[in-house]
Amino acid sequence: MPKRARPEVSEAEGTEARSPRREGQRAERGGSVHEALADRSTAPANRPVSRRALLRGAVAAATVAAVPTPAAAQGAAEPDYGDWFEDVSNYDGTVDETGRERVTIAVGAEGNEGAFAFEPAAVRVDPGTTVVWEWSGEGGAHNVAADDGSFESETTDEAGFTFERTLDEEGVVKYACVPHEAMGMKGALVVGEAQAGGPATLDLEDALAVGGGLGLVGALLAMFALGAHCGVRRSTGRSNR
Template sequence: MKRRDFIRNAGGATAALGAGASATAGTAAAQEGGGVQPDFGGYIDGAQGGDYQDLRGESEVTVDVGGGGSGLAFLPTGMWIDAGTTVTFEWSSGGHNVLFEETPSEASVSGHEAIEGEGFSFQITFDAGGIYKYYCEPHQQQGMLGAIAVGEDVPTVDTSNEPKELHELGAPIQAHWVGSATVLAIIVSIIFTFYVLKYGESANTGTGRR
């Protein structure tokens, strides 16, 4: 086996893998990172669940109360809807309620104060435009928070340059798995290159014995 050939081929394979991973991540960020979202004033930053959905154009939507792996999330955690949209709050686990902490001044909505169990639901039609912030009283300190933007006349933020976590991109994997998989792929590539050069059919890449 020629040492220089091995180093050149292994290095090339490693660089190609690294470039491919970077390109894939960059493309995903470019595709998913853009757009404008309602400005919830940081209310749901760090909240359980943490997902956001633009549901304008839908006349009826559902909020999962007590969803997520922890059972302490409103899903979606933040959303944008049209005025007149009916939202169904549907309990997927017990021990929760829905109380509004902030609503537009002209809004006449109220949450559900009683603690309810799995299968319970109630509806609110959001007619007044603006930002609505709500929480589950027993689990507020654990981050069970939600927010709803209604109508077009709401404060917004440009999210086009914000990095996205893998779960926000819809990938059901953890970030450290990507790094581990990349390292493993590089190691496999180096081993493959070594054996191709050492035991390949070419007379120039073998050990020199016949």
């Protein structure tokens, strides 16, 4: 039986016959590559935080940590009364009575080896606060006289007797009981944010607060250095591949 002759296909026809399939595969592969590149270009870059941004954060955090708290600022604002309270046995710092409309101070309280004290000896008040001195009736006859001569009460030993003043101007007013001043019966009023003079002191709590802020700076700078070192290592590793 004679063999059937196979139809001859020219090279050009074969190329045309295969081209659509190959072109489709190439187009599909090309589309996948382009999509991958597009995804990579639109994806957020996983870049490390810049050293400048990290340093700014460290400085800001240190500033916040080093700022004294309101309580610390109040302690640093303790007035310097000079030697006014040098011989006053019951003086133990300035009592904060700000925020109150009326403040009472005892006259003839225990102190200075008898009933020869004002209690509390030193008080801070807001401008416009009414200060009331009330006699205990102990220690003999007392009075209240401002050191600058701005006010003076009568001298009496009557228990329950009161003398009051409303202080509107900021400042420091020192006063004493004239009959017993030599025994240490003295007091002071601090009105508003006024200072009696002298530099502000930094107590232990303030020092710890500032020290903590500086310690935080050191920790953040160490993190900054470590991050920069790791960034250099990663960059070097990529270049060697």
